[in-house]
Amino acid sequence: MPVEVRVRGLIMENQSKSPIVILQETGGERVLPIWIGEAEARAIGMILAKEKLERPLTHDLLGMILKGLGARVVSVTITSLRENTFFAEIHIDHDGKQVVVDARPSDSLAIALKADARIYVAEEVLSMSGHTAGTTPSPPKTGDKEKAAQLKKFLEELDPRDFGKYGL
Secondary structure: OEEEEEEEEEEEOOOOOOEEEEEEEOOOOEEEEEEOOHHHHHHHHHHHOOOOOOOOOHHHHHHHHHHHOOEEEEEEEEEEEEOOEEEEEEEEEEOOEEEEEEEOHHHHHHHHHHHOOEEEEEHHHHHHHOEEOOOOOOOOOOOOHHHHHHHHHHHHOOOHHHHHHHOO
16 A cells, blocks of 8 residues: 655755655655655755746646646656666546556656645555654665665754755
């Protein structure tokens, strides 16, 4: 059963300077950090900050196309984690017919935020990769010790102030 989450914020991982989107279990303490690209982080950041642009970004364009076709984004689900890569689906309703589209989590999150759609994470993904806020996660099973050490350090130092203007 998928677990509903919300985008808690965006942060920059200190050592690698890579953007990370933090998902938090709705009504719970578990968090799921997902490393994303800079362009996707900017898009998500603009949505969280409610910034308006003169021209549409890709997620805006997709929303306009769906609306023009009489469809809407219902939800997004982070479905799996394979070889350190998260996978997601966008769930679309078109005239009562459900359409599921495979997508990258970062794009899916931007689209869900723009569409005000619900965001879910598969329980097994959250159990395997999520961490309780303020606790030290166990290293990933892939054996990537350097990445595990970076994640451990990052989560140990996690502070709500780290979310900057995209705060809670």
